[in-house]
Amino acid sequence: MRVALLVTCLVDLFRPSVGFAAVKLLQQAGCQVEVPEAQTCCGQPAYNSGDRATAQAIARQVIPQFEAYDYIVVPSGSCGGMLSHHYPALLADDPEWRPRAEHLAERTYELVSFLTDVLGVTQVAAEFSGAVTYHDACSGLRELGIQHQPRLLLNSVTGLELKELPDSDVCCGFGGTFCVKYPDISNRMVTDKAEQIIASGADTVLAGDMGCLLNMAGKLKRLGSPIQARHIAEVLANQTQTPAIGEPD
Amino acid sequence: MQTTSIHFKANARRALADESLQRSLTRMRVGFQHKRAAAAAKLPEFETLRDEARDLKDHVLEHLDFYLEAFEAKVKEQGGHVHWARDAAEARQIILDICQAVNARTVTKGKSMISEEIGLNEHLQAHGLTPIETDLGEYIIQLRQEHPSHIIAPALHLHKEDVAETFHQHHAQYGLTRKLSQAPELLSEARQVLRSQFLAADVGITGANFCVVETGSTVIVTNEGNGDLTQTLPKVHIALTSIDKLAPTLDDVTLLLRVLVRSATGQEASVYTTFSSGPRRADDLDGPEQFHVVLLDNGRSAMLGTEFQDMLRCIRCGACMNHCPVYGAVGGHAYGWVYPGPMGAVLTPQMTGIEQAGHLPNASTFCGRCEAVCPVRIPLPKLMRHWREHEFQRHLSPRSVRYGVRAWAFAVRRPALYQRLSGLGAWLLKRLARGRGRLSRLPLAGGWTAGRDLPAPSGQTFQQQWRQRGGHR
Ligand code: SF4
Numbered sequence: 001m002r003v004a005l006l007v008t009c010l011v012d013l014f015r016p017s018v019g020f021a022a023v024k025l026l027q028q029a030g031c032q033v034e035v036p037e038a039q040t041c042c043g044q045p046a047y048n049s050g051d052r053a054t055a056q057a058i059a060r061q062v063i064p065q066f067e068a069y070d071y072i073v074v075p076s077g078s079c080g081g082m083l084s085h086h087y088p089a090l091l092a093d094d095p096e097w098r099p100r101a102e103h104l105a106e107r108t109y110e111l112v113s114f115l116t117d118v119l120g121v122t123q124v125a126a127e128f129s130g131a132v133t134y135h136d137a138c139s140g141l142r143e144l145g146i147q148h149q150p151r152l153l154l155n156s157v158t159g160l161e162l163k164e165l166p167d168s169d170v171c172c173g174f175g176g177t178f179c180v181k182y183p184d185i186s187n188r189m190v191t192d193k194a195e196q197i198i199a200s201g202a203d204t205v206l207a208g209d210m211g212c213l214l215n216m217a218g219k220l221k222r223l224g225s226p227i228q229a230r231h232i233a234e235v236l237a238n239q240t241q242t243p244a245i246g247e248p249d
Numbered sequence: 250m251q252t253t254s255i256h257f258k259a260n261a262r263r264a265l266a267d268e269s270l271q272r273s274l275t276r277m278r279v280g281f282q283h284k285r286a287a288a289a290a291k292l293p294e295f296e297t298l299r300d301e302a303r304d305l306k307d308h309v310l311e312h313l314d315f316y317l318e319a320f321e322a323k324v325k326e327q328g329g330h331v332h333w334a335r336d337a338a339e340a341r342q343i344i345l346d347i348c349q350a351v352n353a354r355t356v357t358k359g360k361s362m363i364s365e366e367i368g369l370n371e372h373l374q375a376h377g378l379t380p381i382e383t384d385l386g387e388y389i390i391q392l393r394q395e396h397p398s399h400i401i402a403p404a405l406h407l408h409k410e411d412v413a414e415t416f417h418q419h420h421a422q423y424g425l426t427r428k429l430s431q432a433p434e435l436l437s438e439a440r441q442v443l444r445s446q447f448l449a450a451d452v453g454i455t456g457a458n459f460c461v462v463e464t465g466s467t468v469i470v471t472n473e474g475n476g477d478l479t480q481t482l483p484k485v486h487i488a489l490t491s492i493d494k495l496a497p498t499l500d501d502v503t504l505l506l507r508v509l510v511r512s513a514t515g516q517e518a519s520v521y522t523t524f525s526s527g528p529r530r531a532d533d534l535d536g537p538e539q540f541h542v543v544l545l546d547n548g549r550s551a552m553l554g555t556e557f558q559d560m561l562r563c564i565r566c567g568a569c570m571n572h573c574p575v576y577g578a579v580g581g582h583a584y585g586w587v588y589p590g591p592m593g594a595v596l597t598p599q600m601t602g603i604e605q606a607g608h609l610p611n612a613s614t615f616c617g618r619c620e621a622v623c624p625v626r627i628p629l630p631k632l633m634r635h636w637r638e639h640e641f642q643r644h645l646s647p648r649s650v651r652y653g654v655r656a657w658a659f660a661v662r663r664p665a666l667y668q669r670l671s672g673l674g675a676w677l678l679k680r681l682a683r684g685r686g687r688l689s690r691l692p693l694a695g696g697w698t699a700g701r702d703l704p705a706p707s708g709q710t711f712q713q714q715w716r717q718r719g720g721h722r
Pocket residue numbers: 512562563564565566567568569570591592619622623624625626627
């Protein structure tokens with residue numbers, strides 16, 4: 001099975017270890033993983049800024065890079081949702097590109113749900129000692145229905161204790177460009193989130209989206225909290241030797 | 250009502266710093282969200298009912314001309330009057346004319362957001378009439394000369410202590426000078442004051458949650474019974490409503506009521522659900538002598554057949570704002586006009602202009618919680634994005650957004666350039682972090698770093714490392 005990894009711009013820039021963890025998980029599950037070279041970003045910043053024409057142009061750039069693979073896997077619910085939900089909507093009026101967008105959309109999955117729902121993975125060979133809480137990133141949860149999948153796999157990690165986060169389905173305040181356009185409101189939202197993470201008693205917070213993780217980690221660090229933030233793929237792939245997000249090297 | 254949507258950012262900043270408001274909002278979030286969740290969980294067919302409610306509203310919107318005329322005919326058949334108002338000014342004039350025709354002085358009012366939308370109270374006052382709000386929340390904010398901060402809980406931003414203070418100040422004229430502190434006492438004092446007003450009123454104005462086509466009735470749902478007194482005691486009852494409120498049959502209304510009330514307050518049914526069908530008949534014991542329905546358009550028909558048509562399904566339950574983290578952070582007044590939260594972020598630009606209200610559809614993370622709870626499944630984030638597209642096309646988006654997107658897209662569309670830039674960015678940010686793993690200040694990212702650190706990249710980009718490792722392409 002040939003699987004293309006859409007690394008996502010944030011993982012590429014901020015957290016390559018997530019990309020390598022994704023590769024490892026996919027390979028362990030028997031996939032042949034390739035990383036199309038010319039990939040950049042899925043286009044969400046343009047799409048959500050109202051620049052539909054640019055978003056369409058980017059979709060037309062991404063589709064040919066990925067459409068030849070059996071599956072396209074993304075370590076992010078929001079970029080996954082962009083390909084699987086929004087590309088077909090963006091190109092709905094284009095008779096040539098619409099079928100291609102739909103064909104791509106049908107085979108695009110967020111990483112964790114791909115492992116469980118497509119490959120049937122029910123456990124991982126990983127160890128992680130400590131209490132962990134999980135934040136349900138919005139797009140993954142509400143666009144892609146990712147909720148039980150990460151919990152299923154986390155519960156198979158040796159030594160890991162999962163503590164549910166109250167309001168885990170409430171937005172952390174990242175919102176792509178929202179956090180720079182409305183920083184005051186964003187800051188209030190992430191403050192509430194950080195306080196709940198701290199109150200959960202966990203010593204690590206996990207999520208499946210880099211944007212939310214940068215936001216939550218940045219707030220926790222600013223508050224002086226020792227709680228570590230990681231992408232769920234790192235824990236599932238047993239690759240937690242790198243410093244957590246925002247920690248000194 | 251003066252709109253301040255254009256100052257959303259400043260409004261929001263003030264709201265975030267207002268501790269009393271923040272306490273109210275915390276209380277609101279917990280209360281409304283839990284109640285809705287419990288009500289939805291108790292009704293196994295709730296999700297199916299939402300689908301049916303959506304389909305019903307879509308059907309009515311597709312045949313709106315037919316249903317509007319059928320409704321008008323039925324109201325007339327029962328001796329009522331129907332008035333069509335193209336915009337707010339027409340609606341105000343129609344209502345003033347009805348009031349003046351009966352030499353009205355005092356007008357009691359049930360809760361109506363449309364009355365806020367058209368600025369009715371100010372207009373009546375300017376013409377020498379005294380409008381009196383009879384919904385407790387509306388009454389309180391009327392005394393305080395404020396506007397609703399929530400579409401179903403207008404005084405949500407206030408605390409009991411604020412209300413006690415307001416009553417103490419305003420009720421002295423009725424000889425009620427005792428300082429109260431308990432909610433039941435406050436309630437009974439308000440009742441006492443309002444009771445005489447109900448009896449004195451010449452005209453009663455209510456809203457209508459629904460208009461039933463088959464019976465020519467208007468329907469209101471309340472928990473205080475004030476709406477009933479408002480519409481049955483005076484000689485004239487005016488139901489002020491809009492063209493998007495139609496339900497063909499009583500069965501249809503039942504469906505909508507089942508999802509409305511659960512989504513709004515988590516009740517199975519509100520305390521009062523009242524149907525008004527025409528003026529008092531010969532053998533009726535009570536009821537108004539005249540029954541008027543004012544049907545307001547005010548930009549709604551312009552939404553038909555556009556990407557915003559779905560918004561006309563809205564049944565004003567408030568669930569979207571109750572679950573919105575942005576509304577939950579800043580409250581309703583920050584939105585600067587009548588309709589706040591996600592539904593307001595779509596409606597307000599339509600009614601006051603995107604030039605005024607551009608912030609509203611932008612101030613959303615697109616977290617999707619509103620759509621997830623909307624009883625008629627309005628794709629609110631998608632509609633907010635449409636407004637952003639309108640803005641972008643008309644060059645109304647802030648320059649930072651337009652140029653920012655353009656510069657970013659220039660690189661994204663040139664992979665080789667993009668990868669060189671991201672490699673450079675990763676290197677630079679890592680150096681700036683000086684081994685701390687994060688930045689506490691960064692030029693051009695002051696908004697981010699004012700409240701949080703920015704985690705730094707670990708050095709090389711994924712693409713660079715993948716290339717070095719000779720990974721598959
Ligand atoms: S948009 Fe939906 S959730 Fe919001 S008030 Fe209207 S019906 Fe209720």
